[in-house]
Amino acid sequence: MIGLARSELLKLRTTRTAWWLGGAALVLLLLALVLPLAIHSNFTEDDVRSVFASGGLIGLMMLVLGVVSSAGEYRHGTIASTLLVTPNRLRVSVTQALACAAAGLAAGLAGVVITVVVALPWLGIKDAPSLGSGEIAGVLASTVLYAGLAGALGAGVGALLRNQVAAVVLLLVVLFVVDPALGALLDGYTKWSLGGLTTALTGGTGSNDTTDLLPVWAAALVWAGYAAAFVGGAALLTSRRDI
């Protein structure tokens, strides 16, 4: 298992995909931090909270990274040699998801560094209300957690669908079209939807409209459950499919 984990991490490190996506995520984060900090002047506590939660957008990129790396195995045909070395499909899917989770955590941590370096002094200059350091740490930690979880879920979905473009498009449609629409129509849907879990995990929306959302720890567990379901489903299907 350690060898397999090393192998999967090496896969991520030895193509440009992960570096590009990680780099793009951090550049976007920088923009997401700089723009509101430069434009706004009167910060409420909620505004400050959402500044610290900006790292949540890294999760979106890590979702894409997970999909692209696991479905990419089918696109490039490397899945055959992967399975020849490790014929156990479940071990392969699980390790791939864990490797993408690790990549997500790493990107999330880099995001924390950027967020703290940019936001803390700037908010000080702007005379924004200060949050307790415990609360800031909590918000930052949940963005890191979300980035890791997103990588794992992306890897599961990619392995299940095997087509990079289809899987990325599907996830984006679910997050930005299906979830808001069904959330408006069905009571209690948002709480369990990917979009709702994302909001719960990346916080930032303030305290007033979070009543319909799960607490961070529960949202993380539910999301991890979804990821496990996709990973397990992919392993089950792969063992019956022709590669």
Place this chain on the structure above:
Amino acid sequence: MLEVSSLTKRFGATVAVDGLSFTARDGRILGFLGPNGAGKTTTLRSLLGLTVPTSGGATVDGTPYRELHDPVSVVGAVLEGPQFHPGRTGRNHLLVLAAAAGLPDSRVDEVLQLVELDGAGNKRVKGYSLGMRQRLSLAGALLGDPRALVLDEPANGLDPQGIRWLRDFLRARAAEGRTVLVSSHVLAEVAQTVDEVVVPAALEALETALEASEIRTEPGPPGWLKVHGSSLEAVGDTAVRERIAVYELYQHSQSLEDVFLQLTGTTEAGQ
């Protein structure tokens, strides 16, 4: 030893492989011949646990591939089709496989040298020629120093020099006592290399032709056909008439009635 037994694979209404059985023995090169679309790739992929057979199965030293404990040390495979990330270097591709197999990184440099690709290891695969990709694939197959090699159309994309190199290479592996199973749709490529062959289509065609001339046949060892109550001349004539190449033809010493045929190829008939 690689064993395929009563392997059948259907894709919808198409029968890709129909009840195929053969054995590749240690220290021998078994050629698996047949035109494109004859189910060679499907058979090899079933043997490697990548394709799920409709019925029947295949084993490696008596164990289905997916249940092998340390598959890379048992079988190395060169498959057809794309199998590399174009943006990854050849050496990194092998390092990824070596890590998963628990092999030291030094083994990667050894196999790169073995397939004479050590100069290009740090280049991205997208810059590789077809021949270099075949060598890289072969390097991957050799990582675990496997007892058996399975190669699907390994000569594709190789120039005559490369084919010659491959032939010598496979000969040397077989001489070490390893099993080699190599598929090809071009007889000439493998004719000088193989010890035995599987030609399901040609065997069947000759069987049908002999039965039509009222000559009784029964299945022999892999690649062989056993004929009763006939003569070498009669069987040879039938083969020529049907344009089926017979590479060995002899009368069994125990019983003058039995004629053994070994087939190594087919021209037009039976395909």
